Amino acid sequence: MIRLEKINKTYFGAQPLHVLKGIDLHVAEGEMVSIMGASGSGKSTMLNILGILDNYDSGNYYLNGKLVKDLSENEAADVRNRTIGFIFQSFNLIPFKTAMENVALPLYYQNVSRKKRNQIAMEYLERFGLKEWADHYPNELSGGQKQRVSMARALVTKPKVILADEPTGALDSKTSAEVMQILREVNQTGITMVIVTHERGIALRTNKIIHLKDGVIENIETNNPDQIDFSKEIK
Amino acid sequence: MDFWREIFMALSRNKLRTFLTGFAISWGIFILIVLLAAGNGLMNGVSEEFSDQSTNVYMIYGGETSIPFKGHGTNRSIRFTDKDIRFLETEVKEVDQVSPRIYQNGFANFGDKSGSIFVQGVRPVFKDINNVKMLKGRFISELDEKSSEKFIVIDDNLSKKLFENEASPLGQFVIVNGIAYKVVGVCESEGRSDGGNGYVPFSTMKKITRQSRYWMLHFTVKGLETKEDNEMFTEYLRTQLARFHEFDPDDTSAVYIRSRQEEYLQTMKIFNTIQLFIWIIGFAMLISGIVGVSNIMRITVKERTNEIGIRKALGAKSRSILASIVTESLIITTIFGYIGMWLGMVVAEVSGNILSKVQEGKEISLNIVPSIDIRIVLMATGLLIVCGVLAGFFPARNAVKIKPIEAMNYR
Numbered sequence: 001m002i003r004l005e006k007i008n009k010t011y012f013g014a015q016p017l018h019v020l021k022g023i024d025l026h027v028a029e030g031e032m033v034s035i036m037g038a039s040g041s042g043k044s045t046m047l048n049i050l051g052i053l054d055n056y057d058s059g060n061y062y063l064n065g066k067l068v069k070d071l072s073e074n075e076a077a078d079v080r081n082r083t084i085g086f087i088f089q090s091f092n093l094i095p096f097k098t099a100m101e102n103v104a105l106p107l108y109y110q111n112v113s114r115k116k117r118n119q120i121a122m123e124y125l126e127r128f129g130l131k132e133w134a135d136h137y138p139n140e141l142s143g144g145q146k147q148r149v150s151m152a153r154a155l156v157t158k159p160k161v162i163l164a165d166e167p168t169g170a171l172d173s174k175t176s177a178e179v180m181q182i183l184r185e186v187n188q189t190g191i192t193m194v195i196v197t198h199e200r201g202i203a204l205r206t207n208k209i210i211h212l213k214d215g216v217i218e219n220i221e222t223n224n225p226d227q228i229d230f231s232k233e234i235k
Numbered sequence: 236m237d238f239w240r241e242i243f244m245a246l247s248r249n250k251l252r253t254f255l256t257g258f259a260i261s262w263g264i265f266i267l268i269v270l271l272a273a274g275n276g277l278m279n280g281v282s283e284e285f286s287d288q289s290t291n292v293y294m295i296y297g298g299e300t301s302i303p304f305k306g307h308g309t310n311r312s313i314r315f316t317d318k319d320i321r322f323l324e325t326e327v328k329e330v331d332q333v334s335p336r337i338y339q340n341g342f343a344n345f346g347d348k349s350g351s352i353f354v355q356g357v358r359p360v361f362k363d364i365n366n367v368k369m370l371k372g373r374f375i376s377e378l379d380e381k382s383s384e385k386f387i388v389i390d391d392n393l394s395k396k397l398f399e400n401e402a403s404p405l406g407q408f409v410i411v412n413g414i415a416y417k418v419v420g421v422c423e424s425e426g427r428s429d430g431g432n433g434y435v436p437f438s439t440m441k442k443i444t445r446q447s448r449y450w451m452l453h454f455t456v457k458g459l460e461t462k463e464d465n466e467m468f469t470e471y472l473r474t475q476l477a478r479f480h481e482f483d484p485d486d487t488s489a490v491y492i493r494s495r496q497e498e499y500l501q502t503m504k505i506f507n508t509i510q511l512f513i514w515i516i517g518f519a520m521l522i523s524g525i526v527g528v529s530n531i532m533r534i535t536v537k538e539r540t541n542e543i544g545i546r547k548a549l550g551a552k553s554r555s556i557l558a559s560i561v562t563e564s565l566i567i568t569t570i571f572g573y574i575g576m577w578l579g580m581v582v583a584e585v586s587g588n589i590l591s592k593v594q595e596g597k598e599i600s601l602n603i604v605p606s607i608d609i610r611i612v613l614m615a616t617g618l619l620i621v622c623g624v625l626a627g628f629f630p631a632r633n634a635v636k637i638k639p640i641e642a643m644n645y646r
Contacts, residue, residue: 053640073553077550077553081550086548086549096248096249110550114240
């Protein structure tokens with residue numbers, strides 16, 4: 001599903017910063033992968049490149065079998081809209097839209113009719129137990145609820161890949177566990193999932209942990225979440 | 236349809252922002268229109284003031300010499316005589332009719348009533364020269380002048396004072412400085428003076444006061460159309476008078492020659508300057524309105540950078556984001572621009588109506604009734620709308636250009 005070949009990325013500022021130094025990575029369809037690393041290791045940059053939110057300098061990135069390189073803005077927007085779902089640490093909900101309108105927004109850019117997209121959005125909200133909160137604005141929701149809304153929004157277009165950037169970073173441990181549980185369930189429906197985190201407890205719930213250090217992959221740890229007793233795991 | 240709903244939602248969910256942007260636009264247009272209306276009112280007042288006066292009138296006044304000439308010293312008073320009148324009437328082809336103007340201050344009495352009066356001895360043509368408006372009876376006639384009748388025309392102020400108990404002042408006799416005059420007409424009061432005005436035939440007053448040197452001569456002219464005609468005629472008149480009265484033709488203080496056309500042109504020049512000044516202020520207001528709108532739009536787009544980033548991450552194309560922001564600014568500027576325009580026009584109209592009611596029937600030297608030119612109003616509003624849209628377009632274009640991840644993390 002995702003294949004990275006010798007990806008390089010440098011930020012040209014006052015002090016040029018070589019963030020990714022020839023990353024090679026393969027994530028198969030339906031895999032659930034986490035990327036770990038200290039801040040500055042390049043993990044967020046990598047996720048942004050995967051999400052076509054940022055470009056890379058050299059190498060090749062194949063998504064769903066297609067090369068993602070030098071896409072025009074419109075092509076990138078289309079790929080993002082149809083193939084990728086995003087979950088952010090700070091939720092990134094639009095403050096003046098209700099939960100339902102936020103979830104329905106990606107469908108607006110697919111030209112789905114208003115009635116249809118609200119109906120689909122409601123289905124997803126219901127699935128995440130937020131039916132009663134559909135008409136509430138983000139500032140009326142708790143952190144966990146907001147993240148569930150943003151998960152519903154990520155899934156509403158039936159994407160192939162979910163990219164999550166520190167999805168539990170702003171949540172307490174109980175809510176974090178709930179969110180991770182939902183993400184696992186989503187993964188089990190066949191959607192590929194890449195989660196960036198710096199918390200080991202989160203990474204341990206994925207099947208593959210990619211350790212990133214100073215712009216290179218240090219090692220890849222295989223993991224079986226089913227063998228871990230999470231009731232003892234301390235966040 | 237969906238596009239419009241999306242825009243309407245963005246506007247209605249951000250009421251304060253929408254209102255502030257709109258207010259800047261409404262205010263700019265409002266002030267501009269009110270200012271221009273006031274300026275137009277002033278201009279209309281001035282033109283009206285001149286429109287009921289004939290401009291083909293000359294007034295010459297005797298002064299004092301300031302340059303020695305042909306053995307005469309300075310400070311010699313120049314006064315006009317019957318010879319000058321005859322010369323003007325017979326020798327100068329441009330002159331139509333002449334009326335000297337001599338006067339006397341005093342009291343007018345009727346029975347036990349009295350009032351102060353300023354009596355002027357004039358010829359019939361003076362009615363046209365000074366735009367005397369008759370209310371009752373008639374003005375001095377040629378016959379009155381020829382036979383030196385003791386007839387008088389008094390103004391409304393004095394008429395009310397003296398004849399408040401009479402059915403009509405016409406035919407009554409008033410005593411002015413010991414001489415009885417028969418009232419033949421009542422004219423409109425002129426200006427703000429409390430005292431009365433009266434007109435008697437020139438020949439009558441000349442006999443009574445034994446004046447033969449006159450300070451003022453008024454006359455109407457014909458065939459002087461342009462400024463150049465008037466300048467040449469004035470020059471000719473000055474040299475002729477200089478010859479008769481033996482003063483230096485370059486001595487400008489010996490006689491003063493005024494034409495009403497010249498006065499009119501001078502006054503118009505002053506008011507054109509005022510008008511220009513009002514335009515400059517109005518234009519400055521418009522510019523400050525535009526700057527205000529641009530600023531608010533810039534801040535609005537900056538505030539929305541996060542939202543733009545999120546929308547792009549969710550698959551929005553730059554074009555659709557740009558289109559919605561520009562449409563939003565178009566809607567705000569159009570709606571609020573028109574609100575400002577209508578408010579401005581209503582204020583201008585209402586104040587115009589009130590002012591013309593207040594001024595009606597009152598003796599006011601200048602009628603100032605605000606009025607507006609709808610074309611200018613539409614043009615100004617259109618300009619502000621275009622600028623408002625551009626003010627939304629450029630920052631929005633910059634905002635959609637930045638990478639979505641940077642836009643999302645923008646603080």
